[in-house]
Amino acid sequence: MDMNEEIKIERRWFASFDFKYWIIPICLTSTLLVLWELLVWLFDVKQWLLPAPSSILQEIFESRQLLFNHSVTTISEIIIGFLLSLVIGVCLAGAIAYSNVVERFAYPFVIASQTIPVIVIAPLLLIWIGYGMIPKIIVVILISFFPIVVNTVDGLKSADNDTMRMLKTLGASRWQIFVKLQVPYSIPFLFSGMRVAITLSVIGAVIGEWVGSSSGLGYLMMRSAPQFLTERVFASIVILSGIGIFLFALVVVIERLYMPWYEMEKRQN
Amino acid sequence: MTNTIRNNLPVLTLNRIGKVWQSREGQVEALTDVSMDIQEGEFVSIVGPSGCGKSTLLNILAGLDAPSKGTILSGGTPWRDRLGHIGYMPQKDLLLPWRSVLDNAILAEEISGVSKESARNEALKMMGEFGLSGFEHNYPYQLSGGMKQRVALLRTVLADNELILLDEPFAALDALTRSNMHEWLLGLWESWHKTLILVTHDVEEALILSDRVYVLGGRPGFVKSVVSVDMSRPRSLAMADQADFLRLKKHVINLLKSTS
Ligand SMILES: Nc1ncnc2c1ncn2[C@@H]1O[C@H](COP(=O)(O)OP(=O)(O)OP(=O)(O)O)[C@@H](O)[C@H]1O
Ligand SMILES: [Mg+2]
Numbered sequence: 095m096d097m098n099e100e101i102k103i104e105r106r107w108f109a110s111f112d113f114k115y116w117i118i119p120i121c122l123t124s125t126l127l128v129l130w131e132l133l134v135w136l137f138d139v140k141q142w143l144l145p146a147p148s149s150i151l152q153e154i155f156e157s158r159q160l161l162f163n164h165s166v167t168t169i170s171e172i173i174i175g176f177l178l179s180l181v182i183g184v185c186l187a188g189a190i191a192y193s194n195v196v197e198r199f200a201y202p203f204v205i206a207s208q209t210i211p212v213i214v215i216a217p218l219l220l221i222w223i224g225y226g227m228i229p230k231i232i233v234v235i236l237i238s239f240f241p242i243v244v245n246t247v248d249g250l251k252s253a254d255n256d257t258m259r260m261l262k263t264l265g266a267s268r269w270q271i272f273v274k275l276q277v278p279y280s281i282p283f284l285f286s287g288m289r290v291a292i293t294l295s296v297i298g299a300v301i302g303e304w305v306g307s308s309s310g311l312g313y314l315m316m317r318s319a320p321q322f323l324t325e326r327v328f329a330s331i332v333i334l335s336g337i338g339i340f341l342f343a344l345v346v347v348i349e350r351l352y353m354p355w356y357e358m359e360k361r362q363n
Numbered sequence: 364m365t366n367t368i369r370n371n372l373p374v375l376t377l378n379r380i381g382k383v384w385q386s387r388e389g390q391v392e393a394l395t396d397v398s399m400d401i402q403e404g405e406f407v408s409i410v411g412p413s414g415c416g417k418s419t420l421l422n423i424l425a426g427l428d429a430p431s432k433g434t435i436l437s438g439g440t441p442w443r444d445r446l447g448h449i450g451y452m453p454q455k456d457l458l459l460p461w462r463s464v465l466d467n468a469i470l471a472e473e474i475s476g477v478s479k480e481s482a483r484n485e486a487l488k489m490m491g492e493f494g495l496s497g498f499e500h501n502y503p504y505q506l507s508g509g510m511k512q513r514v515a516l517l518r519t520v521l522a523d524n525e526l527i528l529l530d531e532p533f534a535a536l537d538a539l540t541r542s543n544m545h546e547w548l549l550g551l552w553e554s555w556h557k558t559l560i561l562v563t564h565d566v567e568e569a570l571i572l573s574d575r576v577y578v579l580g581g582r583p584g585f586v587k588s589v590v591s592v593d594m595s596r597p598r599s600l601a602m603a604d605q606a607d608f609l610r611l612k613k614h615v616i617n618l619l620k621s622t623s
Contacts, residue, residue: 260457263425264471265447278461
């Protein structure tokens with residue numbers, strides 16, 4: 095057989111880091127910031143009403159120790175909550191996809207858990223469990239396990255029927271089909287669920303802190319607003335967004351490292 | 364296979380197989396009264412128009428779907444636990460995109476509980492024969508169509524069944540690659556002594572490769588005729604130019620065209 099058959103190389107958008115891709119967003123953001131700064135300066139807007147970017151930056155620098163301490167709390171809640179909802183979500187999704195009985199039993203509860211507003215649950219958790227990190231972690235789990243479950247179930251169930259039959263002709267059992275086909279097939283779905291879940295985790299942690307806490311960025315915002323420390327509220331928001339973007343990017347990086355087809359791409363280059 | 368062949372009984376007998384598909388729109392009769400006898404070590408082809416139930420027949424043989432009528436025997440006794448005991452290469456290659464060529468090839472052995480290590484070592488020895496050396500660690504998306512088909516065939520062969528079904532394995536390939544594959548498959552089969560059933564649209568492909576050709580008619584599928592190909596082995600593609608061969612080819616094409 096001719097060995098010089100053409101090898102197809104498929105390029106994916108993330109294969110190369112394109113600098114041009116980032117120029118426009120960076121320019122746009124800086125323009126907005128400069129405009130904001132100018133308008134605040136031009137109309138002499140009071141700091142407690144709307145602080146300029148420069149004073150927010152200054153606040154971040156001056157209160158760095160304070161912001162750092164509260165960030166540690168919030169990040170811990172986010173990460174512990176997210177990891178737990180990952181474990182719970184994946185196990186639940188596996189059980190739902192593997193067993194019809196579990197699906198019929200568990201899915202209504204999973205959906206119901208999303209119709210009850212977290213704002214309502216959070217104060218109850220406060221009554222039952224008290225202050226501290228655990229009720230916040232529970233809020234994070236409640237809000238972020240849903241996209242993981244739904245996406246993973248979709249992924250596990252949408253494996254190609256023809257491939258399933260092919261595996262059967264090779265003698266595969268139901269369990270082997272699950273492990274060798276459905277699970278790997280669902281990994282990209284799981285990751286897209288994780289990307290949503292990590293952002294929701296940030297929101298969950300802040301909501302948990304708003305309802306009752308003694309530390310965390312959410313707590314810091316709640317305490318600073320009545321004191322008209324508006325620049326500190328903004329500083330907290332900036333840090334929180336930074337955390338959110340960082341964690342989101344982290345998930346994306348892990349996804350690229352883990353996804354087998356990304357491995358292929360690396361082998362190619 | 365469980366039934367070893369005694370006293371020359373066919374390795375596979377289809378006894379008046381019929382299949383009716385149930386769908387929301389009603390019933391579709393795909394096959395009616397299909398009977399075949401296939402001897403051990405034979406290379407048999409099935410040709411027929413599109414939609415005449417060729418894939419349906421192979422799916423039934425492989426044990427994926429149950430026939431609505433009829434029985435399947437091996438060595439004269441009913442053969443029920445076929446699923447997992449007959450090699451089957453479907454129309455599409457169905458390679459797993461997250462597995463390398465090597466790991467796609469060893470699926471069957473992995474499933475039967477052989478350690479990955481020893482399955483891989485065994486498969487590596489076959490790579491040359493299948494024109495895949497140097498590509499063991501590539502992924503399906505990096506392969507040409509012909510190579511993917513060969514990986515799928517290797518996967519089927521490594522399942523190590525005495526009977527192998529091939530459903531239009533070369534349909535998606537260009538003419539040149541296809542005749543390369545014919546030559547290659549001929550060589551391979553002649554050294555294997557396995558029983559092969561090949562489904563195809565291509566009359567020339569069927570004749571050059573097989574000992575006998577079943578010609579099916581359509582809607583519902585039935586056996587129109589069986590044609591023996593009495594050409595010597597080993598065969599070569601050059602035989603396609605011989606007068607005997609051309610006459611046979613014309614005969615089969617006429618059979619396919621005829622309405623009854
Ligand atoms: N799972 C199914 N459910 C219902 N009808 C089916 C199913 N599979 C096949 N059929 C019908 O049975 C008939 C035969 O289909 P089949 O795929 O076996 O034909 P074929 O000879 O393999 O065609 P081709 O050469 O195009 O591959 C068709 O009318 C098809 O619509
Ligand atoms: Mg078909």
